[in-house]
Amino acid sequence: MGGRTALVRTVVVKVGSSSVTPETVARLCGEIAGARAAGHTVVVVTSGAIAAGWTALGRGEKRPGDPAVLQAVSAVGQHRLMRLWQDGLDPFGLLAGQVLLAPLDFGHRTQYLHARGTLAHLVELGVVPVVNENDAVADEEIRFGDNDRLAALVAHLVGAQLLVLLTDAPGLLTADPRQFAQASLIEEVVEIDHRVEQLAGGPGTDVGSGGMASKLAAAKIATWSGVETAIADAGRPGVIAALLAGEPGAGTMFRARAGAKRLPARKLWIAFALGASGRLVVDEGARAALAEGGRSLLPAGVVKVTGTFVPEDAVEIAGPDGLVFAKGLVRLPAERAAEWMGRRSDQLPDEMPQVAVHRDDLVLVR
Secondary structure, three states: OOOOOOOOOEEEEEEOHHHOOHHHHHHHHHHHHHHHHOOOEEEEEEOOHHHHHHHHHOOOOOOOOOHHHHHHHHHHHHHHHHHHHHHHHHHHOOOEEEEEEOOHHHHOHHHHHHHHHHHHHHHHOOOEEEEEEOOOOOOOOOOOOOHHHHHHHHHHHOOOOEEEEEEOOOOOEOOOOOOOOOOOEOOEEOOOOHHHHHOOOOOOOOOOOOOHHHHHHHHHHHHHOOOEEEEEEOOOOOHHHHHHHOOOOOOEEEOOOOOOOOOOHHHHHHHHHOOOOEEEEEOHHHHHHHHOOOOOEOHHHEEEEEEOOOOOOEEEEEOOOOOEEEEEEEOOOHHHHHHHOOOOHHHOOOOOOOOOEEEEEEEEOO
């Protein structure tokens, strides 16, 4: 890994709930101060508001599952979480700036620009931005669900060269160490394919909502948009400096896709921040037009419609082989899409949209 990260100047560091303890945060704040002193820009994405709130409420070890209750709990914990980070930065004369984001902040250009501007101004003021999902008011249907994905989107937002996902594991391992003692660290991943994804399991602890699977999903988002990503152990002393220096064995490094151009924010939001409400299966001609020709999807190319959706909902687009290759915002409700699929434009009613998914609202995901 040596040399590949030598030019990193902007890094997003995400810290999972299981690692948000006073001792770990204090040490990481020292490492963040060191990275800043070396000329790097550091943005923190932190989990832990719900855990902090539940601990403060003293209601027992098992946290509730009701989304509305969790939102209230996060409101109790959010300022405690920020206090933890500020306490950790105080010895280094640094200020933390809280930034709460929701998925829609990445989907609407005005909100996206506001968020980017806020983060940029905080950096200019010498403040360490500390980002979290706006759990207290987020709609359960459109929330991120875990801060790994949020961190990947923030990395795109700030134009980062490196995303660091800190957890309670040394990185991606060849097997589950709880079952196979001989499991070893995978130091580098060039492409996140099905074999790599099979190495990830479910959530690792009761404290957080993520796990290695969510970190791989975040790594895929980031590497698709040109950002190298590392998964590493938050408990390893000097981990941030080691990753910035490209030290072997500091974690698992996921290389940015070769020749990858950063996706526009709106398309990144469509691809990764929105859940799909349905699926359109298209014929081979439509698949080629979308995947190779950069065209919009017309009703004529649709051969099957599944799911329940309304205009502006996200839908997956699959080819004749059933493999999903694109995702986009649909312009027809499900019943109309099913009724008029396979029809040429001159066979459609005048009042009906002539495009099922416009190319501006479509992103290739394979």
